[in-house]
Amino acid sequence: MKIAKTDTKPSLKIPTAVMKMTDLSRDEHAELHTCGNAVVVLKEHLTAKELIDTVASLQKLATELTVHLAKLCGPCHDCDNCPSDGFDDEKGRITLPDYLMDAIGLHHDAKLEALVNEEAGTVTIGESEYEYDLSDVPEGFLDVLIASGVCIFALEKHLMLEDTVYGEE
Incomplete structure (x- = not known):
């Protein structure tokens, strides 16, 4: 879901250090995208290069989260009663x-x-x-x-x- 963040009341606070790591400006409008248990904040206007860089960053995060889950679960040990066997x-x-x-x-x-x-x-x-x-x-x-x-x-x-x-x- 995409939500335009246009009100001037601070309801979402992003630390200054984080803002400096991005190209987001305190004065420009942002878009909020809800993603289940996460929120993505985007500049309201992006160039093609900025959009490509954003997509690459989100893909990297998705990969890191997937690797975290995989490491947590550990490797498959070919259990006799694996729930994935024939799972549909x-x-x-x-x-x-x-x-x-x-x-x-x-x-x-x-x-x-x-x-x-x-x-x-x-x-x-x-x-x-x-x-x-x-x-x-x-x-x-x-x-x-x-x-x-x-x-x-x-x-x-x-x-x-x-x-x-x-x-x-």
């Missing part, structure tokens, strides 16, 4: 018709899990105890991590536990 986002998520979700009082987007009772030959479907898993990772990004040899089991564990993986806790 479309096939991997359990869904129920809306009328059944309504009947059991769950939001239509709730994440579900199945519990198997082999002795009784039954499967119980209920709301998952976790909010995130591999199905929440963009497909292309997950493909890059798998192809790079990142431990997907560790990634899914971090997702399910919702532990802090970047910054100090």
Whole structure:
């Protein structure tokens, strides 16, 4: 999402040292781009060279963050029950018709899990105890991590536990 930052009231404070490292001026307007858990501040007007340099800087940051996540998860050890084996986002998520979700009082987007009772030959479907898993990772990004040899089991564990993986806790 792009937002033009034109008001004069200081609602976003950037340290002077950071401003000096950029070509942003205190007097010019800026654009704010929201990116999930980040905000990107751009000059309102950029030359082609400035735009290219900005894109390159953002690509470098994306690479650094991806490497951080990969190092955190560690290398793949070819586990017997790796969650990436045969993973298909479309096939991997359990869904129920809306009328059944309504009947059991769950939001239509709730994440579900199945519990198997082999002795009784039954499967119980209920709301998952976790909010995130591999199905929440963009497909292309997950493909890059798998192809790079990142431990997907560790990634899914971090997702399910919702532990802090970047910054100090």
